[in-house]
Amino acid sequence: MAERLARGGEILAPGDGSDPVQFIDVRDLAEWTIRVAEERTTGVFNASGPARPITMDQMLAGIAQGIHVHPNLIWAPTTFLQENKVSHWGDMPVWIPGQGETFGFHRRDIGRAIAAGLTYRPLPLTAADTLAWLRTLPGERRAKLRAGLTPERETALLATLLA
DSSP states (O other): OHHHHHHOSEEEEETTSOSEEOOOOHHHHHHHHHHHHHTTOOSOOOOOOOSSOEEHHHHHHHHHHHHTOOOEEEEEOHHHHHHTTOOBTTTBTTOOOSSGGGTTTTOOOOHHHHHTTOOOOOHHHHHHHHHHHHTTSOHHHHTTOSSSOOHHHHHHHHHHHHO
16 A cells, blocks of 8 residues: 555545554564463453554555555545446455445454564554565566556556546
8 A cells, every 4th residue: 555655646536545454564473472372371362452543534644654655535425436346355455335234344353462572663654664665676576466456456446436
């Protein structure tokens, strides 16, 4: 998402911004996993984040802050995305509709993991570091990212939405 926001222009954003999101920086997850293994902590944990609930709009704002951009988000209603076969998570990374059969997906209780020491670096830092890492990859590798809409499909969807 950081790379898409960095490209600028009109950006197709899922829903109306109010859907909850949960995600974790893999570095936070790895550090915590090693720590609980070393401490021989056992149990079942939902190891996601961030520590406090946030919405898609807040997540995109945190990413934008980290990469120093002011994105022009065009919010697309969930029904529009579904009608146009835009898949949650794959075509729209991190996003899962916050209603219907996916209502609870981004509402997992992460309290046990936090109590067991899971901590989170700030979202703007994760975004900046992720974009910096992506920019180290060869162009052909960056062009083949597995998540997100192609620029052509995003342009076509925006044209349909704004027509």
